[in-house]
Amino acid sequence: MAAAQVSNGLLSTLSRRQHEILMELVKGHSAKTIAEHLGIHPRTVEAHIYRIYRKTGTHGIVQLMEVFFAQL
Template sequence: LSLVQKVKRINPEIKIIVLSMHDESHLVKEILKEGVNGYVLKKDTKDELLEAIYSVRGGKMYLSNDINSMLVKSLYEPDEGKLLTSREREILQLISKEYTNRDIAEELFISERTVETHRKNIFRKTKTNSIVGLIKFAYANNLI
């Protein structure tokens, strides 16, 4: 997201197609608001990526079939339940079990730095600033 913002600030006319593994509606919507011209998932076919390139080059916006379906579905479902990504919910579960950052990193095969980033994002998204507040939020919202 910050890369898109930086590129658009330098050259607002540049065409950007996002190739991402993220298909959560709140994340996709956030990126689309930055003015990207296409959004394709890494799991999509090479043909779909080529179609995105040709569409954007032709002046159109392109969203992969899965992203289109997800966005239409999100019109009928509130985003509150999807406040956190699946990875963030996974980390929240482990935090609630009193895992340390190191324990979480080992359990999920990611770096401690990545865990720290996820924790910061979880606190920001839940508008909490302590573990106690986070756990209260998680219980109140049936996240754990």
């Protein structure tokens, strides 16, 4: 299954934009790089990342990646 097609479990609660940001995080991009790529402010990206953590019950990028890859 392709990463962009992950839509079950905890990750299914993410908005479209949060999914976009998650895919950028999986690629190893920083908030600044993601912001430039999506044409939004880095603080907006950070707010989305915070919401992703809350929705997935994670507390950092390592835990988030564990949840993400566990659902592939």
